Amino acid sequence: MTETAPSARSAIRYAQLLETNQLIQACGDSSYWLCLTRTVQGSKLYPVSAYILLSYLNAFYRYPSLIRKVEAVMPAEAIADRARQMGVKAQNSSIGWALPCFYLLGREYLINLGFLRPQDAIEDVITVMDFWKRFQLSWHRNDGHLTNADYNQRAQILPHAAVQRFAGETHKVTPGDALSVAAQRFLATVSQYGFLVSAESRISLTNSGPYRLDADRQLLIRDFMDLGETSLPWLDDIAADMPFNNLTVAMEVTGCHFHLVDDWGSFEATPEFTPDRLTGIGLYTSDTLSEGHVPVGMDSPDTLAAMLHDLADRAKAATDKLWLRMAGWSRDQLIDAGALCYYAICKEIAHIAGVFDPADWLEIDPRAERFRPLLSDEYADSALGELVGSLTLPSQQTAPHGMMKWSDKATRVMTPLPLSVLNGAPFLPRVAPPMPGGSHLPPKNDRYRTTRGVLSLAQYNAAARGFVPASCRPDENFRCETARAYPGAQP
């Protein structure tokens, strides 16, 4: 089950444990607040809780090795630099929350099943949390926080120049005009498609911002991701007519304040963001092969309205076809689609690094698969509810004087690494790399919709490895944004 520890046990340092435990606690606090306030979704179509637990297990067994594979090519902070220029699944909900929390919740579940001690896989835990920290520091470098939660539920990810660009390029919208009607239809239809693509979850759409434009106007950025025939195998053929895999919508909103944009990419506004408050809109696509956000249909309000209607038509047609496909699936297929969609929520790090492999991201590892027979609807609903909501599993209880951040209970979501390893307590350094796995779904075809057309996987990975967006070259990436440079001090 394990690989040999690559480093001496004495290499684990006190400060390293302290930092890792702080990051674990931050993830636990964030998870509890999100799960408490966002609500769990009920579904008659998908066994949601069952697939979520399976995805957590898969994440526990596989993420550390896959992160090491990615970082052998590109460090976390450089991946985040790329991600900041795109509307892909490498954002708050995918990396900012899901990557560490899926992994840690899988660990917590296994601790409660008796499969692990808190100190087991200690190097894996450190690897995951260190990757997450460095990604987040870079991702949030423009607002200087680690998470949206740290920033009082706000996500000012974009640099000033990008905000200026979006704000300057939006086409004005008047309630009831042709562009307004097209925008609302597009937003509703593609949102619906996104929920279905993501097996009942909201991970295909996310919001970031807000950005202040003036006293009465704010800019909210919404990303729709994984819409096309790219990395999700259940979209093979179904989404062949979707011309873009990712779409970013820049929304200028007048007369309401977005007081909350959380780490799941959900927002709340005061007063409520209703269609009549949308006063400007822009549409873009992007991926790891694009020079940032590429305008889509933005030549004029008329061309944009036509594009929005066309994309809504395509999303609606794909929704109907995909729904019929899913309605015919077995329970195992539904669970696999949900579990893989969840587990692969951070797969974009592999696309960015040019090392994506379906065997890494689109298979259930046998070590996770063996738990499937336990995952009845009732058990999974209850176990997940206790794991992320009521916090009533044994490992989640703390000393009686404890008071959790968001409640007065003596509980926590995630178990810290025990400091006793510094006294020589035995621990298992790592779990083994991914074992050959499988899925009840057809394998992914070799078509990847990108901004450079439809590529094979080999072409896509090679193109990603050979491409550095202009914004990520050192002269741009490290350009000073806090002061004008002295003449000649910067290129």
Added chain:
Amino acid sequence: MTELPTDNSLWGGEPDSPLVAAVHLSVRDLVRRRFAASGLDWDAFVAGPIDEVITKDDLAAIDAAVLATGHRYAFSATISAVERPEAYQGLAALEGGFAHPDAPSAPPDPDGKALCGVGDNVVQAAADIVGVARYVRSAAQVIALMEAGVPDGSIAIIDDSGGTLTAPILDRFAGLVCAGGTVRSHLGILAREHGIPCLMNVRLAGVVDGDRIRLETTAAARTADSYLTGTDMPARIWKLP
């Protein structure tokens, strides 16, 4: 009895749910027995053959043991009960209309309008909405409505707060009534995006397919604070003559 390192939690008890507690005790007992039989220390046991000595079949046996007690699982996804009717409570729960025990009721007023439900309003509208109740609780019903079309003025009455079961037809309803979720659930988000009046977290009784109902969509939209503080902001549902 062999003690597992994982038995040594300082503060832990057992899970709240009897089913979760039973399953977890069984799994830990399985690990304990295999650990003892292995003759290894814990490090070596976890590092070694655990994938082989605790298999999918072992864990399936725990599921079988639960069912052998006579327990039948409540289902959330219809497919679960369809594929394993011997393991799940019957699909009869989806037949007929909602009969929530905590649904409010009142005798008909002079106009024949009778209170029959209450829920959380997603978006406050200028007027209430009136339509014909239509339960949508299975994929077969959705397919039938895809083929025949959703009659004008239909108000969907659905279980799912997620919104995927009704994905192909959702935008064709005049109103939505959902027994689960909150105004921030996926269905609430979609209702807002589509501009469809919607009540979430509904408790409803006495409404069957074809009944004319009125939703109080003029009620204030339920706020995030009201959920955190547990303050009700009811929007009513009436059955019309």
